[in-house]
Amino acid sequence: xxxxxxxxINLTKRYKNRLAVDHLNIEVRQGEIFGFxxxxxxxxxxxIRMILHLIFPTEGDVEIFGASxxxxxxxxxxxxxxxxxxxxxxxHLSALRNMEILGGLQKPVARRxxxxxxxxxGLAERAGDPVRTYSHGMNQRLGLALILLKEPQLxxxxxxxxxxxxxxxxxxxELILELSRERGVTVLLSSHLLYEVEMIATRMAxxxxxxxRVGGSVHDLLKQGPSEVLIKTDRPAEAMQFLKTxxxxxxxxxxxxxxxxxELDQEGIPELNRQLVNAGFNVSALIPQRTLETYFLNLIEGxxxxxxx
Amino acid sequence: xxxxxxxxxIKTFTRWRTYIGFIAFGIIxxxxxxxxxxxxxxxxxxxxxxxxxxxxxxxxxxxxxxFFGFFFMGALWVHVPVVLTIVAGDQIxxxxxxxxxxxxxxxxxxxxxxxxxxxxxxxxxxAVMVLFIGGxxxxxxxxxxxxxxxxxxRKGILVIQEARLPYLxxxxxxxxxxxxxxxxxxCFLFSAFTDNPIGPIIATMAVxxxxxxxxxxxxxxxxxxxxxxxxxxxxxxxxxxxxxxPWDVIRINIAILAGFMVTFFLAAVVYFxxxxxxx
Amino acid sequence: MKYAIDTVIGQKRVLxxxxxxxxxxxxxxxxxxxxxxxxxxxxxxxxxxxxxxxKPYQSLSDYTVKIQAKVMIPGFRMPDFAADLYFKKPDKFHxxxxxxxxxxxxxxxxxxxxxxxxxxxxxxxxxxxLDDMQAELxxxxxxxxxTRVRFxxxxxxxxxxxxxxxxNHSFKGAKALVKLTYKNIEQGPENWLMPEKAHxxxxxxxxxxxxxxxxxxxxxxxxxxGRSKPEEMQGEGDIYxxxxxxxxxxxxxxxxxxx
Numbered sequence: 001x002x003x004x005x006x007x008x009i010n011l012t013k014r015y016k017n018r019l020a021v022d023h024l025n026i027e028v029r030q031g032e033i034f035g036f037x038x039x040x041x042x043x044x045x046x047x048i049r050m051i052l053h054l055i056f057p058t059e060g061d062v063e064i065f066g067a068s069x070x071x072x073x074x075x076x077x078x079x080x081x082x083x084x085x086x087x088x089x090x091x092h093l094s095a096l097r098n099m100e101i102l103g104g105l106q107k108p109v110a111r112r113x114x115x116x117x118x119x120x121x122g123l124a125e126r127a128g129d130p131v132r133t134y135s136h137g138m139n140q141r142l143g144l145a146l147i148l149l150k151e152p153q154l155x156x157x158x159x160x161x162x163x164x165x166x167x168x169x170x171x172x173x174e175l176i177l178e179l180s181r182e183r184g185v186t187v188l189l190s191s192h193l194l195y196e197v198e199m200i201a202t203r204m205a206x207x208x209x210x211x212x213r214v215g216g217s218v219h220d221l222l223k224q225g226p227s228e229v230l231i232k233t234d235r236p237a238e239a240m241q242f243l244k245t246x247x248x249x250x251x252x253x254x255x256x257x258x259x260x261x262x263e264l265d266q267e268g269i270p271e272l273n274r275q276l277v278n279a280g281f282n283v284s285a286l287i288p289q290r291t292l293e294t295y296f297l298n299l300i301e302g303x304x305x306x307x308x309x
Numbered sequence: 310x311x312x313x314x315x316x317x318x319i320k321t322f323t324r325w326r327t328y329i330g331f332i333a334f335g336i337i338x339x340x341x342x343x344x345x346x347x348x349x350x351x352x353x354x355x356x357x358x359x360x361x362x363x364x365x366x367x368x369x370x371x372x373x374x375x376f377f378g379f380f381f382m383g384a385l386w387v388h389v390p391v392v393l394t395i396v397a398g399d400q401i402x403x404x405x406x407x408x409x410x411x412x413x414x415x416x417x418x419x420x421x422x423x424x425x426x427x428x429x430x431x432x433x434x435x436a437v438m439v440l441f442i443g444g445x446x447x448x449x450x451x452x453x454x455x456x457x458x459x460x461x462x463r464k465g466i467l468v469i470q471e472a473r474l475p476y477l478x479x480x481x482x483x484x485x486x487x488x489x490x491x492x493x494x495x496c497f498l499f500s501a502f503t504d505n506p507i508g509p510i511i512a513t514m515a516v517x518x519x520x521x522x523x524x525x526x527x528x529x530x531x532x533x534x535x536x537x538x539x540x541x542x543x544x545x546x547x548x549x550x551x552x553x554x555p556w557d558v559i560r561i562n563i564a565i566l567a568g569f570m571v572t573f574f575l576a577a578v579v580y581f582x583x584x585x586x587x588x
Numbered sequence: 589m590k591y592a593i594d595t596v597i598g599q600k601r602v603l604x605x606x607x608x609x610x611x612x613x614x615x616x617x618x619x620x621x622x623x624x625x626x627x628x629x630x631x632x633x634x635x636x637x638x639x640x641x642x643k644p645y646q647s648l649s650d651y652t653v654k655i656q657a658k659v660m661i662p663g664f665r666m667p668d669f670a671a672d673l674y675f676k677k678p679d680k681f682h683x684x685x686x687x688x689x690x691x692x693x694x695x696x697x698x699x700x701x702x703x704x705x706x707x708x709x710x711x712x713x714x715x716x717x718l719d720d721m722q723a724e725l726x727x728x729x730x731x732x733x734x735t736r737v738r739f740x741x742x743x744x745x746x747x748x749x750x751x752x753x754x755x756n757h758s759f760k761g762a763k764a765l766v767k768l769t770y771k772n773i774e775q776g777p778e779n780w781l782m783p784e785k786a787h788x789x790x791x792x793x794x795x796x797x798x799x800x801x802x803x804x805x806x807x808x809x810x811x812x813x814g815r816s817k818p819e820e821m822q823g824e825g826d827i828y829x830x831x832x833x834x835x836x837x838x839x840x841x842x843x844x845x846x847x
Contacts, residue, residue, distance in 0.1 A: 049585075049586065049587075052414075052415045053414070053415070054410070054411065054414060054415065054585070054586040055585040055586065055587070056583060056585060073419070074414075074416070074417050074418060074419050074420070075417050076417070077415055077416060077417045078417035080415070082411075082415045083411075084411040084415070085408070085411065086408065087411075087412070088407050088408030088409045088411055088412065089409065089412075090320055090407070090409060091407070092323060092324055092325075093319070093320070093323060097319065100316075101316045101319065101320070102409075102412045102413065104312065104316070105312075105313070105316075105413070105416045105418045106416055106417055106418060108312065143412075146412065150416075
């Protein structure tokens with residue numbers, strides 16, 4: 001049986017009259033990259049903070065590597081590395097000093113090792129500069145270097161690519177994949193960049209209003225229900241009227257950017273193209289829309305069914 | 310724990326704001342000593358010795374460095390807490406404000422140990438500040454005004470021979486440091502409640518000032534609650550300048566001040582251990 | 589005949605001797621009897637008495653003396669202190685000491701010219717018995733330039749005659765009674781009769797207190813340290829001073845007394 005590295009058990013957080021997290025049950029397995037999604041205010045950050053012992057649950061518990069957070073407290077975080085929201089450092093101290101302090105709380109860390117990880121994230125040359133002179137992207141990279149320094153077995157990342165340029169984002173994704181595939185590190189990744197989660201996550205959970213809406217393998221969830229195709233033509237209004245006359249394209253509707261959305265599996269795209277071209281329409285693009293974003297938006301807006309993993 | 314304390318020392322003593330107090334007193338004290346040297350002594354002479362000079366000619370160096378060192382100690386009770394709260398108030402609230410708890414507390418190191426390390430460093434800073442002020446005031450005063458016996462006005466006149474004064478001032482500054490520990494501890498506690506470092510500074514100074522007003526007013530109710538206010542024991546340091554030295558009373562004052570300090574610290578630990586870190 | 593003449597001459601010699609003896613007795617007894625009568629005027633005026641007291645010190649220009657003092661005044665807690673006192677004619681004084689040294693004004697310093705008749709009005713009061721010694725009590729009233737002391741009572745007696753005791757009465761009601769004992773100080777060919785010990789008994793009828801008792805605030809406010817005002821003290825106390833190591837006429841410079 002696959003090891004459960006992280007498990008939340010009826011995890012609940014109530015603030016006076018507001019239920020921020022409502023009896024949440026998720027499991028993260030050994031070696032997987034777990035996507036944790038939800039709109040703003042859904043309870044993602046609250047959940048992550050409860051997992052990291054920054055916030056105390058009203059009810060429920062978290063188990064990390066089988067240890068109950070309620071029973072052993074901070075000791076459960078020994079093999080966990082996390083970046084929560086924007087990484088925050090002691091701005092008046094250098095990156096090197098910050099790593100020594102924040103990375104050396106449990107046991108001392110050699111400078112050589114610190115420099116190795118700073119090199120890895122491209123900050124070795126600025127190691128001696130005060131962190132307050134760093135850009136947002138550099139801060140993010142320093143945060144990653146810091147958690148890597150701990151050589152954790154579970155990494156929790158909250159918006160890890162925020163502020164990074166495309167090259168930086170790519171490097172972070174590759175790093176996460178490398179950690180997962182080559183070192184067997186388990187990753188819990190919370191991001192609003194859904195395409196990122198789609199690219200690298202193996203399993204995911206979506207929460208909304210503090211409750212789990214759906215969870216499971218990304219591939220399986222995306223396969224559920226119909227997919228969509230976005231059509232770009234020279235005469236979208238007429239094209240839509242045409243499609244409406246054909247039963248199998250009855251779901252056609254105008255997309256916000258002027259194209260046409262039609263519920264259709266990928267296999268039906270060539271036939272759709274032939275139909276439009278034969279009808280005299282110039283088709284400039286046919287784009288499959290069955291992405292995590294549409295799934296997510298549909299789910300949140302109530303067009304997708306909710307299911308528990 | 311030593312390593313945690315070392316880290317906290319680095320965090321605290323590499324900030325420029327930690328040195329505001331040192332700079333401020335480093336400027337103010339020499340200025341005051343200069344002013345006294347240039348003529349302020351006359352005012353002291355009139356105030357202090359006028360009642361004696363009707364009937365006595367006073368020989369010896371009365372307005373000496375020890376006297377002004379004693380005077381400075383009594384005059385600094387509002388000013389020293391201000392500079393102490395700048396650091397104490399930032400210890401917990403500052404980290405919350407900066408968001409560094411998100412890294413600091415997501416390790417397998419207990420909040421209690423981290424808070425304790427911060428508290429110890431707060432006390433270290435307090436002791437260094439008080440002793441710096443003491444060394445500066447007495448050192449500069451002795452250099453400017455010379456030595457001599459110390460004249461203390463309390464329950465009549467008490468003259469203490471110079472040979473005893475270094476030891477007595479050391480004891481007095483030890484007790485003054487303990488009193489300031491209480492101030493720092495209270496500010497540290499307030500710092501646990503908030504993410505804004507300014508709040509604990511204002512709250513602590515407000516408590517001190519209101520408490521001083523309460524113990525100064527001769528109303529029965531105020532005098533009844535006076536023993537429960539820590540500012541009431543701010544004068545523990547004065548008691549060593551007495552003959553005989555009331556060691557029993559001093560021991561009780563030490564116990565009370567230590568009690569306040571420990572209470573404030575434990576309250577901070579208990580509160581912070583269960584506080585939701587939202588920043 | 590010769591016998592008769594011899595007898596008459598002998599009788600005259602006896603008579604002369606007797607007369608001489610009687611005269612001598614008379615001369616001696618008159619002063620003695622004059623002393624025993626309290627109302628009887630001195631053979632000298634008070635001014636002359638005090639001139640005679642001052643005379644041995646006429647050639648004294650300055651002196652230096654080391655003193656040891658013990659203060660026993662309630663409310664005045666201090667260790668014994670030592671000091672060097674300097675005096676220069678006519679009335680300059682200087683104290684040099686590391687300790688806190690309160691010297692009673694107008695009574696702690698030995699000023700042989702203090703009661704100069706040219707500066708004071710002196711009145712004989714009576715003859716008294718002072719410590720089994722006969723002494724004359726005078727009242728000395730300083731000139732108008734004196735602002736502190738209303739008058740002195742001065743006891744003079746002993747052999748050689750000297751000031752045995754002084755009691756000064758200040759305008760503010762304080763009193764200081766100084767009892768002096770003397771010692772002969774030999775310095776080269778000169779001999780000086782200088783004080784050896786002084787016992788000063790002080791009386792402060794209103795206590796030693798400052799004028800400001802009007803503060804509303806609690807006086808034992810712990811944060812008012814260093815700025816407290818003196819409180820009331822009891823009105824009597826003693827100071828004991830021992831003088832030693834006199835150096836007279838060493839040529840002290842005026843600059844010493846400007847410190």
